Structure formats: C-alpha cells, structure tokens
Amino acid sequence: MSMKILVPIKRVVDYNVKIRVKADNSAVELDNVKMSMNPFDEIAVEEAVRLKEAGVAVEVVVVTCGIAAAQDILRSALALGADRAILVEVDVAQSETLQPLAVAKLLKALVGQEQPGLVICGKQAIDDDANQTGQMLAALQGWPQATFASKVVIADGKATVTREVDGGLETLAVTLPAVISTDLRLNEPRYATLPNIMKAKKKPLNILTAASLGVDVAPRLITRSVNEPPKRTAGIRVGDVAQLVDKLKNEPKII
Amino acid sequence: MTVYVAPVKDLMFVLEEVAGLDEVAALPGCEEVGIELVSAVLEEASRLAEEVIAPLNKISDQQGATCANYEVKTSPGFKDAYKQFADGGWIGLTCDPEFGGQGLPHLLSIPVGEIWNSACTAFALCPMLTSGAIEALSHHASDDLKARYLPKMISGEWTGTMNLTEPNAGSDLAAVRTRAVPANDGSNAYLISGTKIFITYGEHDYTDNIIHLVLARLPDAPAGVKGISLFVVPKFLLNSDGSAGARNDAKCVSIEHKMGIHGSPTAVMAFGEETGAVGHLVGEANRGLEYMFTMMNNARLSVGLEGVGIAERAYQQTLSYAMERIQGRVAGREGTLPIAYHPDVRRMLMSMRSQTEAMRALVLVAAASLDKAARCADAGERKRHQARIDLLIPVAKGWCSEQANEIAYTAVQVHGGMGYIEETGVAQYQRDARITTIYEGTTGIQANDLMGRKVARDGGAAANALILEMVATAVQAQGVTELTSMGDGLAGGVADLKAATDWIVENYVSNTASTLLGSVHYLKLFGTVAGAWLLVRSSIAAQARLVAGNGDAAFCRQKIGTTRFYIDQVLPLTASLLLMLKRGTSSLDAADLALS
Amino acid sequence: MSILVIAEHDNATLKAGTRNTLSAALKLGITADILVAGYNCQPAARAAASLAGVNKVKVADAAHLADGFAENLASLVVSIAAGYSYILAPASTYGKNFMPRVAALLDVAQISEISAVVDANTFVRPIYAGNALATVESKDAVKVITVRTTSFDAAGDGGSAAIENVLSPADLGCTTLVERELSVSERPELGAAKIVVSGGRGLGNGENYQRVLAPLADKLGAALGASRAAVDAGFVPNDYQVGQTGKIVAPQLYIAVGISGAIQHLAGMKESKVIVAINKDADAPIFQVADYGLVGDLFELVPQLTAAL
Numbered sequence A: 001m002s003m004k005i006l007v008p009i010k011r012v013v014d015y016n017v018k019i020r021v022k023a024d025n026s027a028v029e030l031d032n033v034k035m036s037m038n039p040f041d042e043i044a045v046e047e048a049v050r051l052k053e054a055g056v057a058v059e060v061v062v063v064t065c066g067i068a069a070a071q072d073i074l075r076s077a078l079a080l081g082a083d084r085a086i087l088v089e090v091d092v093a094q095s096e097t098l099q100p101l102a103v104a105k106l107l108k109a110l111v112g113q114e115q116p117g118l119v120i121c122g123k124q125a126i127d128d129d130a131n132q133t134g135q136m137l138a139a140l141q142g143w144p145q146a147t148f149a150s151k152v153v154i155a156d157g158k159a160t161v162t163r164e165v166d167g168g169l170e171t172l173a174v175t176l177p178a179v180i181s182t183d184l185r186l187n188e189p190r191y192a193t194l195p196n197i198m199k200a201k202k203k204p205l206n207i208l209t210a211a212s213l214g215v216d217v218a219p220r221l222i223t224r225s226v227n228e229p230p231k232r233t234a235g236i237r238v239g240d241v242a243q244l245v246d247k248l249k250n251e252p253k254i255i
Numbered sequence B: 001m002t003v004y005v006a007p008v009k010d011l012m013f014v015l016e017e018v019a020g021l022d023e024v025a026a027l028p029g030c031e032e033v034g035i036e037l038v039s040a041v042l043e044e045a046s047r048l049a050e051e052v053i054a055p056l057n058k059i060s061d062q063q064g065a066t067c068a069n070y071e072v073k074t075s076p077g078f079k080d081a082y083k084q085f086a087d088g089g090w091i092g093l094t095c096d097p098e099f100g101g102q103g104l105p106h107l108l109s110i111p112v113g114e115i116w117n118s119a120c121t122a123f124a125l126c127p128m129l130t131s132g133a134i135e136a137l138s139h140h141a142s143d144d145l146k147a148r149y150l151p152k153m154i155s156g157e158w159t160g161t162m163n164l165t166e167p168n169a170g171s172d173l174a175a176v177r178t179r180a181v182p183a184n185d186g187s188n189a190y191l192i193s194g195t196k197i198f199i200t201y202g203e204h205d206y207t208d209n210i211i212h213l214v215l216a217r218l219p220d221a222p223a224g225v226k227g228i229s230l231f232v233v234p235k236f237l238l239n240s241d242g243s244a245g246a247r248n249d250a251k252c253v254s255i256e257h258k259m260g261i262h263g264s265p266t267a268v269m270a271f272g273e274e275t276g277a278v279g280h281l282v283g284e285a286n287r288g289l290e291y292m293f294t295m296m297n298n299a300r301l302s303v304g305l306e307g308v309g310i311a312e313r314a315y316q317q318t319l320s321y322a323m324e325r326i327q328g329r330v331a332g333r334e335g336t337l338p339i340a341y342h343p344d345v346r347r348m349l350m351s352m353r354s355q356t357e358a359m360r361a362l363v364l365v366a367a368a369s370l371d372k373a374a375r376c377a378d379a380g381e382r383k384r385h386q387a388r389i390d391l392l393i394p395v396a397k398g399w400c401s402e403q404a405n406e407i408a409y410t411a412v413q414v415h416g417g418m419g420y421i422e423e424t425g426v427a428q429y430q431r432d433a434r435i436t437t438i439y440e441g442t443t444g445i446q447a448n449d450l451m452g453r454k455v456a457r458d459g460g461a462a463a464n465a466l467i468l469e470m471v472a473t474a475v476q477a478q479g480v481t482e483l484t485s486m487g488d489g490l491a492g493g494v495a496d497l498k499a500a501t502d503w504i505v506e507n508y509v510s511n512t513a514s515t516l517l518g519s520v521h522y523l524k525l526f527g528t529v530a531g532a533w534l535l536v537r538s539s540i541a542a543q544a545r546l547v548a549g550n551g552d553a554a555f556c557r558q559k560i561g562t563t564r565f566y567i568d569q570v571l572p573l574t575a576s577l578l579l580m581l582k583r584g585t586s587s588l589d590a591a592d593l594a595l596s
Numbered sequence C: 001m002s003i004l005v006i007a008e009h010d011n012a013t014l015k016a017g018t019r020n021t022l023s024a025a026l027k028l029g030i031t032a033d034i035l036v037a038g039y040n041c042q043p044a045a046r047a048a049a050s051l052a053g054v055n056k057v058k059v060a061d062a063a064h065l066a067d068g069f070a071e072n073l074a075s076l077v078v079s080i081a082a083g084y085s086y087i088l089a090p091a092s093t094y095g096k097n098f099m100p101r102v103a104a105l106l107d108v109a110q111i112s113e114i115s116a117v118v119d120a121n122t123f124v125r126p127i128y129a130g131n132a133l134a135t136v137e138s139k140d141a142v143k144v145i146t147v148r149t150t151s152f153d154a155a156g157d158g159g160s161a162a163i164e165n166v167l168s169p170a171d172l173g174c175t176t177l178v179e180r181e182l183s184v185s186e187r188p189e190l191g192a193a194k195i196v197v198s199g200g201r202g203l204g205n206g207e208n209y210q211r212v213l214a215p216l217a218d219k220l221g222a223a224l225g226a227s228r229a230a231v232d233a234g235f236v237p238n239d240y241q242v243g244q245t246g247k248i249v250a251p252q253l254y255i256a257v258g259i260s261g262a263i264q265h266l267a268g269m270k271e272s273k274v275i276v277a278i279n280k281d282a283d284a285p286i287f288q289v290a291d292y293g294l295v296g297d298l299f300e301l302v303p304q305l306t307a308a309l
C-alpha cells in the first residue's frame, strides 16, 4: 500500500507547566511559558512513523495551524521521523481564537491537496481539552472515524482500531480513508535521536496561510473570561484509622 | 524531590549573546550550526534528560553500582537509560562524521553536557569517559585501530575508560609502574600487567565490550614523564571481523565505596594477572603522557561542567523548597511568606544562582575557544585561541568545581534540617559535587598549572590579553546609564586580578614556593573576576534587548538583577584573595614554623 | 427555544449521565426532547419518557444504530436537528465521539464539557485539565453541547412524555464492530457512584489492588477507580482510570489509596465532596487536596479501615 498519513499537531503549554490565569482574567498566561507538542499528538506522530517503518505507509506529513513559532514542534515531529511538514500560519491574534471547527476546515483543505489515506491526530489538546478536531474533520470529509485508539492495525484497506471507551475496550474496523484519534496507551513515543534532529533541519517545511486555503478562521465562541477554579485546601491529617472512621461518620450523608 | 527542568533559555541566551554562537557557526565545518539547530538539540536533549535520566539520580544514590565475581551491576534503570542515550546518537555529538559522529562543535556539546550532568552526574560520567577515549584514539591511534574501535565507541555500542591512576601515581603520573612488553607472537600486540585504581566505569553491564586506554611503561622506557606509553586494551579481544571475542586478561577486582556519585562504578583494575592483557600501542612509544595532555583540556572542562550541572540542579531544588517552606515572619513584609523571603535566605539563593550563571557562562566561553583553537582557518588565530583556552581551562575546572561545592553546601543550608536528612535528596548534591575538585587534577594541581605554566611562563601575556577584554567590558558597562555601577564594580575586580597577575609574574621565578602558597587564591580570584566579566557582558546584552524591546523582558531584568547581586556580594572577595596571595612568603614561613 | 438531549443507554436502560445532561438542558428551557437511538431500545425509550421535564421522546430504532457508531448517529441527529436551538449529550466517550461530527455537519462550534450554564448563550467549561475555567459565549444559532455530568444534578423521575418514532437515515456502512470487551461489574458505574475507592501505583500490582481494595469497596458499595499509573502498569483495565483523560468523578466520598496525586489525576476527582488520602509518602501532592490524610502503609491501613467500617 502506498499510503500517505497526515498528522495534525498542536503547540501547547508544556505538560509539566503549572499554568497561571492572567491578571485581567482574559486568558491563560502564555508569555514566557514553555511550549511543546501536545502529548496526544506525539503519540499520533509516533504511530504514523511506526506505520511507515512497518511498510504500511510511504510518507508521513505533519501539519500545524498556528503562529510562526509553531515551526519548532514541526521540526520536533520531523526529528521523530515525519518526512515533511506544513505550517498553516496565522497571526498571534488569530491563533488565540483559532477553534476546532476552523482547524478542521483548514485540515479539510489540506486533505484535498495531499490526499492522505489516513489522518492520525491526538484525541484532545491539553490546553482547551476540546476533543473535537479529528471528529469534525472526519465529518467534513464524510469519512469514518475511530477515536480514542489504543491499538491500530492497517490491512486490506481497513483500519482495525481498539478504542478506549467508558465501559472498557471496543474494536472497530473502519474503511479507509479515515481519521483516527489517539489515546494515551496507543504507544510510547520515542525520543528524537541526534542524527535525526540534524536530518530534520533539511526536511521540507512549507508555510501556507489560512487565507490561501480559502478558510474563514473567525471564532464561533467568544471567551468572556478565564478564572482560577475554586481552590481546594488541604484538610487535616488523622493519626489512625479509628480517627478517620470517626471523622467520616460525622460527615453528613456519607457512611 | 522536585523535577529537573533544563535551563534552555539561559543556555541559549549565553550561547547567542556571550559565547559567540554566530562566530562558531561561521567556522569551517560548522555550517550546520545555527540558532534553530542548537535550540532543537537542547530541547530534545532536555526531554531525554528530564524524563529518562533525571528520575534515576536519587535511586542511583541510594542503590549504587555493586560488584561481584569481576562483574558490576549498575544502578536500577541505568542500563535501559544508557541504551536510549546511545541509540539517540548523543555520544557522537562532536565526533568525526567519518566514523559515524555528527562533527558538531564543543559549543554544542558543552551545554548538552550540562543538561546530562544536572540530570544525573553518575550517569553522565560513562559517556564523558567514552568521549575522552574516543578523542585520544582519534588524535593518536593508527588508522587500523581507529577503524576497529571508533565506530562502535561513537555509536555507544562499546564504552571507553581512562586508566591512568595507580596506587602510587595520582597527581604525579610520572610514577606510573604498569608494564607493557611486546607479545613476541608475530603480532604487534603488547602484554600489559599492573594495577590501576579509581577507574570510572572500568566495569559495567551496559555493553558487550569496554575499551580501556591504559598508561604503561615499556621495558626500555626512560624514567619519568618521557617514558610512559598509551595502550588500547579491550575487555574482550576483537575477532578478525571486528566483533568482540575472547575475554582479555583485564579484570575489575572490586569497586570503591564512595562519598558520592554512587551510581558510577569506580573500579580497581587488574591487568595481566594471568597471561598478560593484550593491548596495542596508541601512536608512538613513550609519548603517552603527552597524548593525555592533548585531551586534558576537554576532560578538565567536562569536570568543571559537572560542577555547573550539579549547581544548577541544587539551585532548582533549593528554590522550590524555599518557596514552599513557611517559617517565621519575614522582616519588612506583611503576611505569611515562605522562607525564600527571609533576607538571609535570599542571599543564599542568589549566591547560588549568580555563581551558577557565571560558571555556566565561563564554561561556554571556554568551549567556544576550544572550537576556535581547533577550527579557525587562520593559523595565527588558532594559536591565539589556544593560548586563551590553555589559560581558561584550569580556571574553569578549578573554580567551577570549588564553587559547585559551595553551592551544594548552601543548598543544604537553605533546607535546614531537611537538608541533612537524606529524604529530600539535597545532601546528594553535596556528596556528588565533592569529587569534582579532586579527579582530573585536584584544585591544587589546576592552580599550579594556572600560576606556573599559564601565567608565569609567558610573562602574563595571555592573562593580560584577557584582562584587556575585561577592562573593555567594564568601560562599556560604565557607559550604559543603567549599568554604570556594575561597570565600576567590575573595573575594581579586574584591577585586583591585574595586580595579582603582575605580582605573580614578578615573583614566581624568584620565589616559587611562596607564590605557590597562594595559587588556589589566585585561581579563585581569576574565576571570580572572569565570572563577573561574563555576567556583566550578559547584562549589557540583556539591557540592549530591553531597549530594543525584543525577547523576554522578564528574563532580561532577572539577568541584570543576578549580575548586580554578584557584583555586590561575590566579587568583593577579590580584595582579600589578593591580600592573601601577596602574603605568601610570610604565610609559608608561619606554616613551616607551625608544622615543624 | 427547543432543546434536544441525546440519551446514552444500552437499549435496555439509560446510563446515569443522561439524567445529568437533562438537568443541564433544563437550565436552558422548561422542557427538552430526548433522542433514544439504538436497536430494540424501547425499554430505554420508556425510561427516558418517565424523566421529569421531558417533552417528547424520539426513538430511532434500527439495526445499524445498535452499536452507536458515530457516523450513523451524527447523520441521524442532523436529520432531526431542524428546529432545535440546543443539542446536548453527556461528555462521556459516547458523547465525545459523535457530537463534534454533529457540530461540524451543522457548521457550528461544539461547546465541550460544560460545567455550568450562565445564560442562554454563555457557558462555563474547564480548560487545562480543570486548572482554569473559561466562560464562553456562543455566536451560533444552534448550540451543540457536551455536558460534564458530575457538574449537574441528576434529573428526577415523574414525567410521562409521549414516545415518537423517527426514521433514521440509511446505514453509512463504513464501520463494523469487531469486538467489545466491556468490564462487567456488580459495582456502581464509576462516573456516577456515590463513593469511589481508587488505587494507584502504591498497590504494587493488580493482585494487591484487588486484594486490598475490593473488600473496602464491597463494604461501602463503592465503585473502583485507579490512577493512570496503575492503569499503565496493567493493574486494572483502562475504564478504571480517573483523571484528565480518563473519567471525571465527583462522588460524595473519594478514597485515594497509594495515589501520589499527579495534577492530571487531581483534575478528575477534585470536585469530590470529601477526599480521603492514604499514602506512605507524607509529601505526596494528594494530601494537598485531601480533607482527611492518613500517612502510613496502605497494606496495613486499608484492611483496618475495612474492618472498622
């Protein structure tokens, strides 16, 4: 099979950073905060690269929609083994309000150009936790989808995907082309090797604009404010089990 | 224990603004190097260090390497982490592309090395020693030996060691007694016999071969330093196809129980207890020590770098503790605040931070000189940079390792009782840092080298050339309104360095012993002023960025604050160091009297 | 303002989250319609009709809806969407799977996992694993919403809505079910349980997990949960996972055993009414959110607790 895989990725506040809400409650502080590739997207890149290494795919193309600085995550993905990268560049203001529907439409335009046999994306980005883009892209394309994947097998024009669902696991077979979204246990992403970091520098990275793809990226949701959640404060330490049982029995409506 | 986060932002800033990344990128063979590549390499190295290596640091302290039946079992997780590290191609960063390396400059390997050392010094030692062995072979071995050993060492499939020290030969390697005799079996091999001690990663369970570089004497060798040769002695002899074959007579008989770096096995090596360990001569006979000296600069810089790495990690952990621990009311402030706000704790935190940043800048500037000395197209330029690097190495090694100890000590102090309790893990930094002032030449040896070979011998020429650059920086800072007082401070420190240097040039030959009494004072004086110089240069760049409105304003302001603190609270040491240096004659006399 | 709630069910009974989703819907209007899409799902439809506040139950009963595939579900919802201003579903893996398709086909945004309704157009939703709350206003004519079920009370019984059959569009035929390995358990559903007993890496292995935690859960009639570390280590199946990417729970009582309390785990349980933490590491972050912390060896303390209750 000479399939191409498209992997959309997003630059988000690093997993380990403790976020802060801006003083004016307009957004989460992004200035001078470490940014990285969304962890679910790393898993998507890894899966695509493994499929290529297994001979199932011939090319892995990564794409991100974001500001110029997002090129760093594209380079990271190239260092992990992707072949080519596309940045759909938006300005800072647009990037702050770029929403899943708009991204799905940008991706649809790219799918039209690239004609991939499979799109693998992260199930959600750890910033807005929306969990929408892959499903939206699939709907706009009229493709099947397999979300929350923990295992992917490609054979005979089908993807057989095990999904992590609330009640356990579910395995579906979907016809290709399709969209797959990754869950945490699909794979463990590799670390980039130094030779591959060097090679990544020479791999092609194309820059397009949203306008050139004919997509309106205006937001549909307006953020009115962003607030810290009410803080839960530490209670007390109890000395032993008896004391704990005593406390629980005095709490209303529990035991 | 807190997580380690590599200081990529500061590393990039110093590389770009102080160490001259652009100049190094313009050197022949560095065409690949640029801000983008460097930041990508640092980011990816950070990921591996933060996620895979750093979590092993504490475990390796608690469960160090163990030895039984000539075999060593490394700390939990080390073997897998080593595999990931080697598979990542990190060992070959500066190595020759002909043998599978990436041929990148030291200006890239040094910051990456800081990250490995912060993550886990005991782990980082193995690749560091391997790099040393690779370098020695690259420069001096025959093409045949290079072809047989380099590719597998550069890929990390095999590791390397340096077998110098013997029970009676530590600082003084001229006393080496290990013997090498021609095998006389029709091959060009030698049989090596003798005992080496303190051999870092002399034995381990990472790889299926270990390549020892061994200093030994040939039967007809002249006495002293000119009679030592260098041999390559593999743990397993190589088959004709280059694979590892029969076991060589080179064994680890035990490993040491140490104060720190418990994860790094320090082996007693017995060569030739039975038939003689088979080895091959590297380069020419009797030039072994000379060869060692050609790679000494890198090795010594790497140990200074260990100091920076440990200092950075200790600072990160200490800052986070100080921001959480609440104790007492803070003078001059309202409300409940953590101990980080007590003025004395602030002093400790800032002394750690400002010195760590100064040390980092010093090793990066030295790394740039290493690259220029090796790669400049113009021979005169190469020579100039070689003189600079020869001068800076003992300072970078000696001062950074000494300050790392002070910083680790302060880290424990900020933690109070919890620092003394092993649970927090902060005591480990103090124990790990302790070795850095000892191996690769003690601080005393570095100071001798600086004072005798690097300053007195050329009449202070290299030192004065550097001092002139420092003066220029002071003048430049004095010309920037916001930085005038730090310029004044630097000028004062440089004046002390100049006075000390002149005094050494005047007195060294006529009065060697009493000058040497103050050699470590001079080394510290030099390091302290060099650190100030580089911090002021950082602040000049930071101020320019602030004015131009580019980059991270908060970072730039912090850099200026850090420099001001250093100028106020660290640099004034120079006056007393100068005074102590000049009192050498009288102090030596006093010591003779007391110790008589 | 008409409102459509998509029921989550197993054809026989409604999943608990359907009730919470309905009560979120009833903050937007006086009544709501419920769509029950499935195969032989009349019992579930009748259950939906008896919920308080339901105006009408629409039932799409077809073989190709049996397995709840997103493609077919979305095209069904879109086919009956005309006239609705709000379409809501629980933010379970069921709802998260097909609702974005509905939104995309209607060319509107989806408002994911709302935790509060501010007004007709404005909602609160957690972002950054619940470390911030965003108040967002929708500009779209139709609002496609998934609901964080733990943030809304369960709607009560007492309704008697009419049940109406609707036709479903043809099978898209792109997906087939290969296998389903659903955990069968006598215990309450994790996402809706009043008490959750949750275990982490501190339990060491799956055997210990069952041996130590099951008796306590039995005694309390609690659901069992786990941290990501415990799931990754294979102690228990994935559907036990509580956290940012697992299940969000908000029981009356959450007992965290041998769980250190990574921020991503806290995201999934910090709305619990009372949190108890048992851990031998006194510095574990879980203690920062626990109402009652007990430092010590869980292998001793948990059996003691089970016996004492």
Ligand SMILES: Cc1cc2nc3c(=O)[nH]c(=O)nc-3n(C[C@H](O)[C@H](O)[C@H](O)COP(=O)(O)OP(=O)(O)OC[C@H]3O[C@@H](n4cnc5c(N)ncnc54)[C@H](O)[C@@H]3O)c2cc1C
Residues within 6 Å of the ligand: B129, B162, B163, B164, B165, B169, B170, B171, B172, B197, B198, B199, B200, B201, B258, B266, B435, B438, B439, B440, B441, B442, B443, B444, B445, B448
């Ligand atoms: C953990 C560890 C790992 C090591 N790894 C290796 C390794 O991999 N390979 C290897 O070959 N060696 C290794 N070493 C050995 C190390 O390099 C030596 O310990 C070091 O060079 C000092 O030698 P020494 O211990 O004999 O001390 P000595 O030389 O006995 O020094 C004792 C004291 O005398 C001072 N002194 C000695 N000579 C002079 C002088 N001329 N002027 C002024 N002061 C002087 C020193 O400064 C020091 O304070 C390691 C040592 C340790 C502890």
